[in-house]
Amino acid sequence: MSTATLPSVRGKLTPSAPLAPLVWFKSGGAAEWLFEPKDMADLQGFLRELDPAVPVMALGLGSNMIVRDGGVPGVVVRLGKAFARVEQTADLTLNCGGGASGILVSSTARDNGIAGLEFLRSIPGTVGGFVRMNGGAYGGEVKDILVDCDVVLRDGSLVTLPVADLHYTYRHSELPEGAIVVAARFRGKPGQPDAIQAEMDRISASREASQPLRSKTGGSTFKNPAGHKAWQLVDEAGCRGLQLGGAQVSEKHTNFLLNLGEATSAEIEALGEEVRRRVKEKSGVELEWEIQRVGKK
Template identity: 50%
Template sequence: MTFPDLVAERGLDVSGIRGKLTANQPLSAVTWFRVGGPAQLLFQPADTEDLANFMALLPEDVPVLPIGLGSNLLVRDGGIPGVVVRLTGRGFGGVNREGESRLRVGAAVPDKRLAEEAAMAGLGGFAFYAGIPGGIGGALRMNAGAHGGETRDVMVELTGVTRQGEVVRLSNADLDYRYRHSDAPADTIFTEAVFQGEPKAEADIRAEMQAVTEHREKAQPIREKTGGSTFKNPPGTSAWKEVDAAGCRGLQIGGARMSDMHCNFMINTGDATAEDLERLGETVRARVLAHSGIALEWEIRRLGLFPQGVEIRPFLGERAEQETMADG
């Protein structure tokens, strides 16, 4: 699918914008699943000021969608209309120490790099980030966590840019963090955050990080084209247990497969489409619901348009489920 050139169509004066603007940029290259259609316009700002200036000149009716490292993201095959904003390491990849126990971190910094930088600074409380395959921007929004630690435990305040181009600062309390969720304003793009650690011996921190890394390598298909955990853990149980109990370990649709190693991970086996992956996920949700009555919630973000003639309904619906089972 090819979208109209947004800059030309809207007559936008982008002469003062220092970042990179690319029309109809395929997003499959920047998502870990390696699938998905194009962004109508991909904007990679030079810095926070550049992002604010661009947002201020963009008409209010043009949709804007920020993406991070693309780790827990499924872009549909029809692509994403409007503007996709992707922060890069060049403008948003800094990690700087502030005072004795704080770090100012750009939103494009990978989670595992924050763990490494904190270890070198002798600051504890960040080792759990070594096991999260994503970036700080996404971690701030979804309260990313693992191995007993969560973003809300260490985040102090963040900086963001609103849809109107205003630079704002929000505290930890403003976001009302809870399990894999926050009340962060949907139209605000996070650009950096301040984190608080505690003094700790580097050797002890690295031992924690090693334990996290070893567990991840043994338990998760990290060398596959995957998006991390597919579903959130329901109250009182684990998503993988419910997926397994419903007989979905190794379930495959097209080129998409539920991992045999960890069945809460979807894998692109090589030639999957976004449709294959989302249809597989909804098939799993339907079968878990039928087996245990639990309605699993997606942890992977699914964005964009379906191609013409394609529809994947939540939990599929009776007819679609029957068709999928017959195809599988």
């Protein structure tokens, strides 16, 4: 796909863009094209004019993702500052850009005396990512606070979807294929900023104590099966500290995989599959990936 066949943009369009620096694992190949739109009109116009056969994928902070070593075909869209604003729009409701971080959203909620969004402090991603995945932690889930979201569909049209249309289940939504979340409204409940900050501090301290946050990791690797904790099943299968090439199961939290330095995405994914095999053998439980795996092997 040459530049000549792509629509013109006002933002930034980069061919063969390395994705490893943009994802937490710091591994994987390049995007055929990386598009960073200047604003909403730029994004809509580009998608409207782009050949419908070209695949499109949104990328947030890349925290819960393995980009395979063969790279990602088509266009990867990354929302920048123009999509990162958060503001109070109505009583106890925040309008959040798709590129805004969980930390910015929870801090803005605190400043406006809105409780119930503290758990977003601990989700290392953007609004677009955790709306798509029904992100959750520490007793909260996006489905509990989402009013509705604005998405740009693959044909460039902008639609608003109420929470009911996403058919949320555990770490899953039925967002249309190729849709990019550009904004979302979250509603909380009344709270005191001091108490909200205290809860955010508690969550941060708990996360720091239990998770390998200073490492190249992808966050929670596997979904918790009904009635089980994924980390416990992994531990009981003898996988704590298990290593394959440059990839390792974290000794601090066994539902985290680590890139010890120069791991390939193939090694990280193969280690995850080996963990799944051992857990199935030991407990009979089939672990499901929570981490998105994208691109060509």
